Amino acid sequence: MLKAGGAAVAAVAISGSDAFGSQGTLSGALDGSKTTSPKTIMVIGAHPDDPETGCGGTMIRLAKAGHNVLSVYFTRGERGIPGTGLDDSARIRTAEAEKACKILGVKPIFMSQIDGDTRITPEAYKEMKAIIEEYKPDVVFAHWPIDSHRDHRNCSSLVFDVWQNSENPFELYYFEVCTGIQTMHFFPTDFVDISEVEKQKKEACFCHVSQEPESWYDKEHERMELFRGMQSDVEYAESFVKFHKSKAKGSVLDI
Ligand SMILES: [Zn+2]
Numbered sequence: 001m002l003k004a005g006g007a008a009v010a011a012v013a014i015s016g017s018d019a020f021g022s023q024g025t026l027s028g029a030l031d032g033s034k035t036t037s038p039k040t041i042m043v044i045g046a047h048p049d050d051p052e053t054g055c056g057g058t059m060i061r062l063a064k065a066g067h068n069v070l071s072v073y074f075t076r077g078e079r080g081i082p083g084t085g086l087d088d089s090a091r092i093r094t095a096e097a098e099k100a101c102k103i104l105g106v107k108p109i110f111m112s113q114i115d116g117d118t119r120i121t122p123e124a125y126k127e128m129k130a131i132i133e134e135y136k137p138d139v140v141f142a143h144w145p146i147d148s149h150r151d152h153r154n155c156s157s158l159v160f161d162v163w164q165n166s167e168n169p170f171e172l173y174y175f176e177v178c179t180g181i182q183t184m185h186f187f188p189t190d191f192v193d194i195s196e197v198e199k200q201k202k203e204a205c206f207c208h209v210s211q212e213p214e215s216w217y218d219k220e221h222e223r224m225e226l227f228r229g230m231q232s233d234v235e236y237a238e239s240f241v242k243f244h245k246s247k248a249k250g251s252v253l254d255i
Pocket residue numbers: 046047050149152
């Protein structure tokens with residue numbers, strides 16, 4: 001986590017009073033040292049490529065620091081390949097996500113909803129609760145809820161419901177994807193410098209060949225990373241909104 005120079009950013013940047021920081025669990029990660037207190041971190045995205053594009057650099061850095069990072073896919077991207085059936089698309093996109101996760105150094109987990117037809121039902125609440133309770137994450141990264149994509153909104157809402165009803169809630173952050181096109185009205189509280197891992201992140205995102213990343217990655221995600229970098233005085237950054245009621249545990253982003 002970096003403390004940016006701008007007053008507005010500095011005001012909300014991670015402070016030394018954070019539990020992760022004060023315990024020193026992540027301090028030193030920048031020079032390649034490993035944490036002595038590994039945490040379980042879940043990034044929950046609606047489609048294959050959402051965790052990677054929104055959080056890929058941060059996932060790489062957290063995994064390198066020794067944390068157990070899980071990339072959770074709400075759907076397998078069943079409707080993401082025009083002209084290809086749901087099952088074939090799911091198979092292709094699952095393989096792409098698995099390849100991307102290898103590059104990120106994280107573990108993929110797939111849920112059972114269908115791309116383009118995600119639903120908030122009693123069963124959906126149960127499935128999200130079950131998967132979060134199974135892995136007991138210390139930290140969860142979720143889609144920002146104001147988003148043009150219904151699947152992103154539904155996924156985000158289910159994660160928040162688990163947080164809201166948990167007796168021992170996890171630290172909750174929101175990530176952005178294709179800001180201005182999908183994520184909207186997103187004003188970050190936290191920034192992570194991904195300059196040193198940006199190429200590795202891009203390589204992971206480009207595993208999603210079926211999504212033709214060459215046609216959108218640079219003008220959407222790379223531009224976003226450069227802009228967040230400008231806001232935080234580094235070359236490339238990812239940014240997040242920390243849910244302020246999300247336990248006073250500090251920040252896992254203090255890397
Ligand atoms: Zn998506």
